[in-house]
Amino acid sequence: MDWSTLGVVQALGGGADPAADPGTCRVTTPDGHTVDIPAFTGADGRLRARVRHTAPGTYEFTFSAGTTATVEMPAPPPPRRDLTARPGERFLRDENGQPFLWVADTWWYAFSERADDAAFAELVQLRRTQGFTVVQLVAGLYPETTAFTPQAATGGRWSWTPDLSHPDPQWWDDAERRLAAVVAAGLTPAVVGAWSYYLLDLGDERIRRHWREIIARWAALPVLWCVCGEVGLPHYDELTADDLPDRVADLVTRWSAIGAELRRTDPYQRPVTYHPCPAFRHHTSLDAVGDQAEVDLVWMQTGHADRGSVAQSLRALDQARAAEPPLPVVNSEVCYEGIAAGSSATLQRMLFWSHMLGGAAGHTYGAQGIWAFARGRADDPGDVWGTTDWQEAARLPGAAQTGLGGRLLSELRWWEHRPWQSGVAPYATRESPFLPYCAGTGTERVVYVPANSLREPTIGISLALRTLGLRELGAGTWRVDVVNPRTGAVAATHAARVDATGEWELPGTHFATSLPTFEDWLLICRKEGDAA
Incomplete structure (x- = not known):
């Protein structure tokens, strides 16, 4: 494929044994800067290195294995959105300084063969058209399965060779075509290196080599890193072990060290986070890694218990936003639509708007x-949560x-908004989370008003919103649009004269x-x- 269309410069080195350490490559860019990046071996047995296309001109590649290559890039780089987390800010920006609104979908098994390339491309375009900006995916070492199971295969291969001697180049070559399709559509991949127990x-x-492979192949793309999924999680059958806290602590320490090496290896310093595991009361990255690891973006995971997860989710959001220094916070996993026959589109809207108006990034x-790109069969990964086919799930209304x-x-200056619960009456509290x-x-x-069906009934329905008022408005004239969050239609517009x-x-x-x-x-x- 032509990596230059994605803003990437690739050079080929000499032949290499895929089981050997591919080493590194030093690249001199047209402006004279040097970039040190891990090299990798393709399925054709040749070394490769990739860097970001930053300017037209000559890129000189020197592989530690001894070969050199020169690549001419006559045209300027194509536009794209590489993200950064600025110190003290609660949202992400692109490198041009524009605020970036994180609206993600969860495709942990994005590289699975259960979706063919055409169907995958259709899903990518659907989500882009709907307004999504991020895709969360796992680099081969997936949750809810184990090594070398058919569930985790792509083309009958796994991300590592059967003898665990090295990453399988053919698997990675195939996988990154999917990643390229995500980037080409303007979506940002949030790459999870592995689920915790694979350590x-x-x-x-x-x-560590797995992560070097990820960095070598994908760091030149506009990506973000999650060091591991459900950090601290041992094998599922270990969850009842008497020494579980010790096992969790050991994994957290080891994954934190891997995250530190990731930062030292990635020349582009992409934003880094960790995905927490609520089984250990770790509802945020900060709960999970504490001061053992540095994070640029806080991820949350707060359960799949339908409306029973809401208050816990919002308390975790409050806790993460109270941390110093301030960091962007995103609930990276909560109440998948349809999971365990619950968490309908009504709850999806409530979760989105309560988090966004609560200060999430x-x-x-x-x-x-x-x-899991499930096929609605009992052998799907995570089938215990439900057996919905992925193509049916892709069309659920909550997305x-x-x-x-x-x-x-995006039509508003959302990044300047601050939570303002006293600006509406009545308003939600953590004890009564289904009010405005x-x-x-x-x-x-x-203002977001959750559906009446979520609130406790007064006379068969809730009467908590017989009246709804805005408070603490600046005196003057306000336009108030009553908007349907299911369709975007404006049901009514009021000219509010505020004294x-x-x-x-x-x-x-x-x-x-x-x-x-x-x-x-x-x-x-x-x-x-x-006001006049």
């Missing part, structure tokens, strides 16, 4: 079926409505609610003029 199976040195969606949420926020949420600035305000009290009440439509229906709704408010 027990492969050992530290092989996992974005949100990750997932659906039972898609994460489109999560993407819609991202598109609606509010965030905004002095000139913008967003010095800063208060405004939504006109009532029904004795039990001031909203158009008992479903969930958004109020998107913009200040249009100051």
